[in-house]
Amino acid sequence: MRKGERGTTVVYADRFTPEDERRRARETGEEAQAIPFLKRFTVFNAAQCENLPEEIAAAAPPPDSGLIEPRVEALIAATGIDFRIGGNRAFYVPAHDYVMVPPPQAFFEPINWHRTALHECSHASGAPRRLNRDLSGSFGSKKYAFEELVAEISAAFCCAALGIVPTVRHADYIGSWLEVMREDNRAVVRAASQASKAADWLLAHLPDDDAASGDAAIANDGRVAA
Known part of the structure; x- marks a missing residue:
């Protein structure tokens, strides 16, 4: 084990x-x-x-050909994050600094794999040797909810920059964690600030041509995708 x-x-x-x-x-x-x-x-x-x-x-069976966008695959590889494809659930393990995401064919709609992969990589961006966010929250706690907000908003920013349009709504997931933090009316603002840093860190690993187009996409549409 x-x-x-x-x-x-x-x-x-x-x-x-x-x-x-x-x-x-x-x-x-x-x-x-x-x-x-x-x-x-x-x-x-x-x-x-x-x-x-x-x-x-x-x-784990290899991903079916053509299901992973080449730019997303290249970005993940360039980050140096220990990214593993397999299992039946997606998660990031801070103690051992690795990400696990099921293969795209395990998703009802494979396009949503990219959102999930970028969400988990956004968590990994918070590791001490990267952006050093507080990842110590246990499930259901306010710290955990805040980090989920950061990761999902970051994934939304990255998807917008890369032209990925998931069928799962980012706003629905963000709203579910805002309920946990409903007494903090600035939670989404604080999370968006951290998410912007996480997305910038991830997108900085795009090849030069893709990075330029990604910056333009964020500049033209800095909203959280709905």
């Missing part, structure tokens, strides 16, 4: 007949009574593990 991974709890249900009950049933001629039981396990996807034997190691 790779350090930093979190398992999923599963429950196994069955019945068993104790030996004493079997003996009682034999002696009385009655039917033995089985006892129901539940057993809990924590399991991990093979994609979350390292150094598995070849016969059980899971290799």
